[in-house]
Amino acid sequence: MEDSNLPSLVRLSIGGKKFCTTIDTLTRREPDSMLAAVFSSRHTVYQDSEKGYVFVDRDGKHFRHILNWLRDGVVPTLTDSEYSELIREAEYYQLLISHIGLIEGISSVLNKRKEDEKSPAELTHTDVIKCIQSERVKFRGVNLSGLDLSKLDLSFVDFSFACLKNVLFSRANLRCAKFRDVDAVGSNFHNATLRKEDASLIDCSFCGADLRCAHLHADLTDANLEGANLEGANLKGAKLSNANLKGANLRRTYLHHVNLCDTHLEGAKLDGANLLGAIR
Structure with missing residues (x-):
């Protein structure tokens, strides 16, 4: 199914976890990301014809943080190991092209933690x-x-x-x-x-x-x-x-x-x- 035919409301299944968002959220903050490419007429995507979900073969554990970053540009508060997992997801979705990307934001948080530990x-x-x-x-x-x-x-x-x-x-x-x-x-x-x-x-x-x-x-x-x-x-x-x-x-x-x-x-x-x- 072509992107241009998709409604503005998008249903996603990320490794089986269900999310609902908009094309604007997926394309506005990170216009050069993989998600923006998929949902801005540069890709062909396929939906489950019965349930209407676009399937992405990734672990859905941290995708809500991906969406919140795209919505608000906010870096979540997580443990160091969870940040490592989130960085892998951010790299997959290519959330690193904007002025201050998610990966850069996570790096800043981790660096500040190290400084605080030394202080x-x-x-x-x-x-x-x-x-x-x-x-x-x-x-x-x-x-x-x-x-x-x-x-x-x-x-x-x-x-x-x-x-x-x-x-x-x-x-x-x-x-x-x-x-x-x-x-x-x-x-x-x-x-x-x-x-x-x-x-x-x-x-x-x-x-x-x-x-x-x-x-x-x-x-x-x-x-x-x-x-x-x-x-x-x-x-x-x-x-x-x-x-x-x-x-x-x-x-x-x-x-x-x-x-x-x-x-x-x-x-x-x-x-x-x-x-x-x-x-x-």
Whole structure:
């Protein structure tokens, strides 16, 4: 039966699943697709003379998503494996010629999922309050950027690999907290407690942390800052006696009148650091 004789309403049987749509839907959004070719006088198609359905020998599981794309240009929300199946169907129907085809739309969704999986999970100030009521708290890899965590008891909390940009830790209790490889650019540790009463123990660890432009006006006695990036940080008034700053980046760091007595600075980079009045 010739296309030109088909009514505007089309009944389709996709692998046995029944669908009803219009020629306009099948041809308008993707004019160069296989479906558009079939239903726009460029092909001869055959119908079941008794039931009036045009048969297509494909799995009908995802054809409703194909139709919805043709109707509205919307990419459905599916699992990764279902997206793989839908891409195969989209390739068969050649839905990839329009300005933003279905396959390109699915690829964008999958790429965003991968980016979201890599991004640190975000917690709010309230979430933190709830969490620290537990005995053992870990915020490894979470995103706490911009939060005000001042005056909180965050002792023994593991912040390793977390995103702590511009976090306010002023007067917080950070005894024995772990900040290994954190991104703490611009954070404020003004008057934070970072060590136990037992000064012989190395307590707070910032090993490998990014503390560029951070404000560390705190007692960092015995703290582990090995390999930390402190470029441009403000350490005015900080106590760094016996702190481990081996290999740390202290370029342009403000160390005015800082107590560096017994501080381990082997391999540290001090180019442009302000050491005026520092005690060494």
